[in-house]
Amino acid sequence: MDNALLKQHEPQSVLANADPPAELLHQLQPYDLSEMLREMDEKKRLKWIAALPLTLAAEALEYLEPELQYETLNHLDGNLASMLLKQMSSDMIVDMLLAVHPLQAEKMLKMLPEDYREKINALMRYPEYTAGSLMTVDYVSARAHWTGEQTLRHIRKVGGEAEIISYIYVTGMRGELVGIVSLKEMILAHPQTKLADIAKKDVISVPADMEQEEVAAILSRYGFYALPVVDRQNRLIGIITYDDVVEVIQEEATEDIQKLGGSQPLSEPYFKTSVWSLYRKRIVWLFILFVGGAYTSTVLESYQSTLDKVVSLSFFIPLLIGTGGNTGSQIISTLIRALGTEEVKFRDLFRVIRKELVTGLLLGISLGIIGFFRAELMDVSVAISMVVSLAALFIVLWSSLVSAALPLVLHRLKIDPAVVSGPLISTLVDGTGLIIYMSIAKAVLHL
Amino acid sequence: MDNALLKQHEPQSVLANADPPAELLHQLQPYDLSEMLREMDEKKRLKWIAALPLTLAAEALEYLEPELQYETLNHLDGNLASMLLKQMSSDMIVDMLLAVHPLQAEKMLKMLPEDYREKINALMRYPEYTAGSLMTVDYVSARAHWTGEQTLRHIRKVGGEAEIISYIYVTGMRGELVGIVSLKEMILAHPQTKLADIAKKDVISVPADMEQEEVAAILSRYGFYALPVVDRQNRLIGIITYDDVVEVIQEEATEDIQKLGGSQPLSEPYFKTSVWSLYRKRIVWLFILFVGGAYTSTVLESYQSTLDKVVSLSFFIPLLIGTGGNTGSQIISTLIRALGTEEVKFRDLFRVIRKELVTGLLLGISLGIIGFFRAELMDVSVAISMVVSLAALFIVLWSSLVSAALPLVLHRLKIDPAVVSGPLISTLVDGTGLIIYMSIAKAVLHL
Structure with a gap:
């Protein structure tokens, strides 16, 4: 970035002057100015703002946090504060008023001329995340x-x-x-x-x-x-x-990413989100996944006799179900994004499944071969290596099928496909993967 | 959306007319027009474009795929084609020329006046994903x-x-x-x-x-x-x-999401990506994770005697390591996005770790309690239920620590923190989770 003036006036030297250098102030970008204002103590901030051209001051104010906007306007000379407030865009005023205490908002509103106050009041009534909450009334x-x-x-x-x-x-x-x-x-x-x-x-x-x-x-x-x-x-x-x-x-991209990670999206920036609120956002899905995932224990219990006979089968459980989860996670992250940008639609269901099954076949064969040699490195029979290899192939195929179909079907049912997070798909294919693994084991090892 | 004209002229009836209704054409939005042009057969498309005001035709053309732009310009009357091409913005021309065969690009370039052709040639030399590749030379x-x-x-x-x-x-x-x-x-x-x-x-x-x-x-x-x-x-x-x-x-959000899912990002839209290319993008991480995850087998093998004695311990392996992975996946999806938007920086490392450990403690206690009762529902001893409960708590805590620290440390080391995908973090905490589980089991059950 070429920002010669900022380079000439190192922030420190600028900030050392209580009086703002006039030439600098008229040339600065509102955003850069706001960064400086944020670092100042209040006395200096008020002095600077009073010395700035009105439009520039109002624009710089718009970049500050609502609480700081309020504090600044509240401590400025009433006349100047009211002129600045009027100059700010109406959507910014609304954001500020909604963030401060209603009594403080009331105080700010009184600074505005009556007709404008009514407009702002009307804007404040639109629910969050709607067109109304984004709009400004300052148009021509x-x-x-x-x-x-x-x-x-x-x-x-x-x-x-x-x-x-x-x-x-x-x-x-x-x-x-x-x-x-x-x-x-x-x-x-x-x-x-x-x-x-x-x-x-x-x-x-x-x-x-x-x-x-x-x-x-x-x-x-x-x-x-x-x-x-x-x-x-x-x-x-x-x-x-x-x-x-x-x-x-x-914001929407952030939300999608957080949902994909298996958490309800945060409504505030990370450091503003309290531990308690992080807990509540996360426990919902962790709880669902824990209770849902508990069926894996039931599956394994039902194969107790098999495991009793060949305990080394249990060695490969984490690896095999992990691979199923990883395959699924790759597919859903691609498909959920493609659904979000409308690149893929429900009518493409069979095309998607076919594509994912063919890819899954290639991936499954590759991992099956690697799995065989990995098992051979351990102290187990060739038959068990065969079981691990086949299980890897079929688990990858099964996971591909589920992960390809589920997001599209949910989208069709008007359920946000982003509920299918990586953790959810992993949990879903964990238990079924175990059934695949144990069935192959029983068949190959004649148990 | 209020689009009265489109409502009056249902697409079918419009498309049925070979001759474009003049009143409609002048009023349509370029984007809507492009959607119509895409559905037409070529003969009709050329006829419509010839009937449109030049600027509108050029704008609508810009929304079409590069190949279709080329086909259309190539089959139009040479004079009109050259006027249309000149009217398109230079970044769009460049995108088209880079997408078609060099000989076709050459042919298009010849339609432009010499000085403009040189500008376009210069634009085409900027590497992809740089400012140069995004810019247009059509400014005042x-x-x-x-x-x-x-x-x-x-x-x-x-x-x-x-x-x-x-x-x-x-x-x-x-x-x-x-x-x-x-x-x-x-x-x-x-x-x-x-x-x-x-x-x-x-x-x-x-x-x-x-x-x-x-x-x-x-x-x-x-x-x-x-x-x-x-x-x-x-x-x-x-x-x-x-x-x-x-x-x-x-695009960047799509990339982040695909990386988070544990795949290299696709460079083309989903349906344009071949199975072979999907395979190559995915096998890299699946292979790394498979080989890395294989250490879980070694961990379990080293606890063979413990598992031999109490085979029911293996029932809870998928549930417990899954929970560790889920916790980690929630944390990294939040942190990677926060690092990307510069909300969190490396200097916040200890703040982040503290926050995640406290949240993890609350989550771990909750899941530990649920885990105890879940185990009690099965045919196992109270001691084993205790082991499962404690393991859930400590695995969640451990996963919180790793997932909080890793993205920030990588970011500090100038490695894109988005390599820490959900699958990677799951694989990382799988093996360590097993060690935690087995150690607790040995201690509590005196094995």
Whole structure:
């Protein structure tokens, strides 16, 4: 990264000055500034913020944690605090207000003009993880009969408050969304062109209660910069910008990874999650898997006489069932992701099974051969080595079949296939793997 | 999604018309159009494309697979094909040319004007997964002494070819990047304002050889819509837009998930990956884990006399080692993601270990209690139930310690912590879990 100014002003030297160097402040990126503000003591932070241009200060504030945002605004001069708050985007204000104590939120809300306060209050009522919770009300709307020139004048007047001006939303008499004009097209067109002539009337919009995953999928599919959110009457109530969607995509990936590891996803960052909450997220699946996995004991008990006769069979139990679990884990991690990105669908079931069985056959033969020689290295008979080898082959095949079919079937049944974690598939094939192993042993060793 | 036009024109009825309905075509989203084009036979596809406005046709083409793009361009009238190709963004052209046969690429390149052809040729030389491979050369640059009005005129002239106009890149005499002006700020400022007065001079840019993961991290950290790419002399050579970064984020998440499942990540979509290639990606880790896991057999063999005396001890082997693996899998999936998003660092090692050991203690006690009663349900002595219960507790604790430390230590050693997959951690704690189990058994049962 080429960040010459930051290099010139080493953070330490900058931080040593209580007075912010004016030239630096105007040039800094809001994000870099926020990193500096976070490291300062409160007195200095307030002094710096007061010295900054308003828009830059508001943008830098948006990168701080909600609690720190609140503390800062609360201790600033009331007038400045209220101007800063107004300048912040509405989705950031909502995030802050939802994170602090309701009484503190009340106090902040009083700083806003009444009509804006109402908008914020409305935004706060949308449930988490929906389009409504992601949207901002700071957009630019215009009327269909306006010319490009008129619209530009309007943007100059109100655009400072808008989060983005890349799209101009054309609304009708009742506030209903009737079209979208991209700023690019408007600028490329003649200044006297009416918005009605260049607006896309086939608008892609989302309802406020749509799940954030779906919003992210739509925005990234179309490659838009922002998506309009409408109510049931198709009235424009907000927009969702791409940066919020990037965050959603990251969150969803984190969730998938945690589920695949066999845990309920954490709702907070790792260090903010208490031990008790980690425990509760994890014990659910550990308990299910422990109780489910206990059937392996019953399976082995039923083969007690076989094990009594050839105790060395038990030596290979961990290796063989582990291999079944590993094979399954590889397959489900591929398929769950492919289902998530809609690369694989239920109608592909037989294609997937065939593909996984053929791959499983190759893998099973390879591991079967290695298994034979591994067993031969120990003090066991050739017959037992044969049993281990065959068991490895059939366990891999069986695990491939189960792991290929299960995620697709669950997806079909509208159950999130991500419940099939690595641990779950391992547990599922552990017991059945033992049955395969013991049956082969009984057949080959004539027990 | 509210897509009234699509609803009016059911795809079937639209597709039944060989002639594209003009009103529909001008209003459709490029993505939706591309979905329709993909379903058509070639004759109809060519007819539709010829009837579409050029920019819309080019945008829709960009959503098609490289092979289909090539086929379409190759069979269109040469003049139209060349205009369409010029209209496509340069990163898309590069993707297409790299996907088809070199001779076909050569043929396409000949359609482009010479200077543009050189640019494309240069773009094609950047290695995959670097900033250079993601960038497009279709941006708007301007000079510092231009006024807002002048710049707008310039954009009207050249902006049609640009992928975005949200940022205007200010370059110096030698093409070096000296500042960035957001279109928003330029429009909000007085038309006579010089770019030099509103440009951010402390530019965040990336070198062409930066890894795409890092590019994605920078873009999402700052919330930019696009990042400029510069050469060693700080000359602007291209820009990377957020939609490419979203794709990178998705790819990286897919890779992490596949690695976590214990497989080398696939480089192609699932159905494009051959069985042989699936085999090669998977056998590596399966082989390592099989050979590594084989030490469990040696461990058990060394306890042969114990197992001979109390064969029922073997009943609980799969359950206990499975639980160790499950605990580990939960922890590493959380930590690997937290390391990836830089939420956790090596300096947090002891904090992480403490947190995981306390959580592990709670989990171990819970599972120990359940384990005792589970064993009691079977035909074994109370002493054995005690052994199972204690083993569950200590195996969970041990697995927590290993799984908490290992990813952080690897990260510190500059080894991708994602090599610690669920299967790897399971295999690691399988053998040690058996030692814990057997040692407790020998101590409690006085064997």
